Amino acid sequence: MAKLSLLLLLELLIFFTPSLSCPEYQKQALLNFKASLINSTTTTSTEGQRVLLFESWNSSSDCCNWERVNCSSSLGSRTVIALYLNDLVDQLPREHTVLTSNILTPLFHIRSLTHLNVSKNKIQGELPSDGFANLTELISLDLGSNDFFGFIPSQLFQLRYLQYLDMSSNNFHDIPKEIGNMTELRHLQFLDLSKNHLEGMFPQWLAEMEVGFIILSGNKLTGSLPPSLFNSTYLNILSLSQNKFYGQLPSNIGNATYLMSLMLNDNNFSGKIPESISNLRTLTLLDLSKNKFSGNSLPDFSSNIWPQIIDLSSNEFSGEISTNFSILTRVLSLGKNKFSGIMSTNLNNMRQLECLDIHDNKITGEFPDFICQISTLRILNLRNNSFQGSIHDCISNLTSLQILDLSNNRLVGKIPAKFGNFTGMIKTSNESVGDVIGFMTTSFSFQGKINDLILNWKKSTQGLSWKNLNIYSLLDLSMNQLSGEIPTTLDSLKALKTFNVSHNNLYGRIPASLGDLLNLESLDLSHNNLSGSIPQELAKLQQLSILDVSNNKLAGRIPGGSQMDTMNDPNFYANNSGLCGMQIRVPCPEDFSPTKPPKVESKERWFSWEGVGIGYAVSFIITVGILYLAKYFVPAKPPNYHRQRRRRRI
Incomplete structure (x- = not known):
């Protein structure tokens, strides 16, 4: 069976x-x-x-x-x-x-x-x-x-x-x-038409649908946004960046209560940010950069525990930075606006902040010492403001700092020797902030890209990807009124790629210990009062591609070597008291062939005149001899010559 x-x-x-x-x-x-x-x-x-x-x-x-x-x-x-x-x-x-x-x-x-x-x-x-x-x-x-x-x-x-x-x-x-x-x-539920050549207004039919992910970035869409777009409780992701949208944001934007990512950067939106945006309790990424938003106050994000990235840079916001932000904010970018006044101590509450960027504003007051308490900071960019006073030693508490840009302010005093304690510049972290932030639902996932960091890198403004943050390390103190000598303790910053202290009042010698920064790619010491010679130790920097020591009081030979020989732009060595070397095509004194001592030169001159005298005497004797033989030179006989001879006979 x-x-x-x-x-x-x-x-x-x-x-x-x-x-x-x-x-x-x-x-x-x-x-x-x-x-x-x-x-x-x-x-x-x-x-x-x-x-x-x-x-x-x-x-x-x-x-x-x-x-x-x-x-x-x-x-x-x-x-x-x-x-x-x-x-x-x-x-x-x-x-x-x-x-x-x-x-x-x-x-x-x-x-x-x-x-x-x-x-x-x-x-x-x-x-x-x-x-x-x-x-x-x-x-x-x-x-x-x-x-x-x-x-x-x-x-x-x-x-x-x-x-x-x-x-x-x-x-x-x-x-x-x-x-x-x-x-x-x-x-x-998911519509991605980004990076095409779509034109026209925002589709009204799309605004009235219950679509969770709407991605239309990188097109040529124009007009204002329909208010009905934000009545959807299903909307999770809205990415409209890099278009030509304009006008004010609808006041009911806060009705999209499950919105996690709002990316409207690179458009022509204007007006104030609607207060209702504070109702977006699940908002994780907010990017309104590169628009024309204005107003002297910002919405209060402190009740929202989710935002990780807030980018309001490149707009026309004014007034003091007095708003409250979520304590979980990781990236706060407020650069290139019209903010003024002093920095609010409310920023001290963001104990997970990794990037604080407020460059190109009108912030005044003393260097904010409360920043020293945000120990998670990896990027601090205060460039192009009006900060005064000295740099507090407490900044050395920010051991995770990899990028510190304080350039173009009014800072005075010495460069703190404790800068050598920046662990993030000694050895960069293997962890990256990342250039994307992920969003996931039960059915779909999406990655929102974070704008590049805009920094002065190798004497030009460049965008640096967050994805590769672990390979960047920058210290820029240029365009201030700092004085004193360059600390020798900076030799511990082995991961440093760019070091710029140009346009200050620094004096003394260039520390030979800078030759230990083997990862250094750009070194700008120009427009100071540095003296002495350029240390030969800098020849060890095989990654160095920019060395600017112009407008100082340096003298002596410019170090040579395989890498140093490539940096031969005379402008980078101009206006010093006595530099020489092949890089500027000025020979050093020791490059000339050796000459004889003065005593030997005198003897040589005597022998030359002695030769002239001897030659003259010999020529004279020879001439006389010739004339004698030719009877042109026979002595005349005296008149009583014969009488005298007869007398001698008697």
């Missing part, structure tokens, strides 16, 4: 095996797609890569077992429901791969698809609208990071089960207006 049951079970398995495989027409459609992809590569050198990429795709096996293919798990039959065909081009040399939108045609025969991902393939051409109309079961469609152009087909917005639609980083120009009359998209 047991053998009979086993035999019956075996027959049933054999009988049902064909039905557990994917349908033949779906297999053939996928094989046609494979053939089209392979034919799109124009060289034979990548044959091995192409075969390996679709090694499991062959006519003798079940397509449900192929890589990048998922099938339904139904016992009655199995059909293809998901294709993950993203990043195919990255595995082939792009210069030999040209994919057009026609390559998608075979896939439109698989009507059971619920998930289709063909992102990051650089597919060119217009979207085949009729083809997507066949995929009526689609729940998720990812077409991002390709080269599609033209209009977005209205057929896409008729897919009634569609929840996730990503068409970012393409070249689409317009959204069909007739979508406003359609109700099929009632399940849409």
Whole structure:
């Protein structure tokens, strides 16, 4: 009986095996797609890569077992429901791969698809609208990071089960207006049309839908935002940055009570920030930078325990920074506004603050010593304000500091020797603030990018990515009235990349210990009263690409070496008392060939005149001899010559 049951079970398995495989027409459609992809590569050198990429795709096996293919798990039959065909081009040399939108045609025969991902393939051409109309079961469609152009087909917005639609980083120009009359998209939760060329107003139909993630950044959209957009309790992410939106924000913005990320940067919004924004209790990322917002007060964020990043930089805010912020704020950027007065001690409450950036404002008063209590600070940027007084020694409590920019203020006194205690500049942390912040719901995830840090890096204004914060370390005290000598204790800051103390009143010698900062890339000591020579130890700095010691009182030879020889701009050594070296094409005194002592020179001169005298005497004697022989020089006989001779005879 047991053998009979086993035999019956075996027959049933054999009988049902064909039905557990994917349908033949779906297999053939996928094989046609494979053939089209392979034919799109124009060289034979990548044959091995192409075969390996679709090694499991062959006519003798079940397509449900192929890589990048998922099938339904139904016992009655199995059909293809998901294709993950993203990043195919990255595995082939792009210069030999040209994919057009026609390559998608075979896939439109698989009507059971619920998930289709063909992102990051650089597919060119217009979207085949009729083809997507066949995929009526689609729940998720990812077409991002390709080269599609033209209009977005209205057929896409008729897919009634569609929840996730990503068409970012393409070249689409317009959204069909007739979508406003359609109700099929009632399940849409994620819409990403960023980094295209979309024009026109914010779609009214989109404002009235219950969409959780709306990402339209990097387009050419204009106009004001419809108030109905913020009546949605489902709205979690709204990213409209880098467009041309203008006008004031709707006063009911606080009605979107579950909004986690609001990114409106790089637009032309103006007016005050609505007070109702304080009602967004789940707000984690707020970026309103690079607009024209104004007002002498800011909303009170202290009751919101979620905000991690608040960026209000590059606007027209004025008055004192007197608002309260969440105690959990990690990044607070208020730079490039018109804030004035003294800094509020309320900032002291933010005990998790990692970045405080208030550069380019009109803040006055003494250097704020309460900052010394925010021990988590890694970035402190007070550049271009009017801070006075000396730098307190307590700043050495900020051991995590990696970037300290106090340039262009009115600070006086000495550079604290305790700067050498900045652990963050001795060895940078492996932890990064990160240039993105993640948001996740039960169905979707999103990463919001944080604006780059804007700093004076290597004598130019540059944006530095937060992602690589662990490799940055900067100390900029330039454009102040600091005096005294450069502390030798700074030699402990081994991770320092940029050190700038230019345009101060520093004096004394350049510490030879700066040669121990082996990671230093830029050293600016210009416009001070430094004297002595440039230490030979600086030749050890193999990463150094900028050395500016101009406008000091330095003398002597500029150190040479493989790296020092490359820094040969004479302007970086100008206006000193006596520098020399190959970098400025001025020879040093010791470079001349050695000369003989004065005594030897006198003797040489005597021998030369002695030779003249001897030559003259010899010439005279020879001349006389010649004349004598020629009888031109015979002595005349006296008149009584003969008489005298006769007398001698007598």
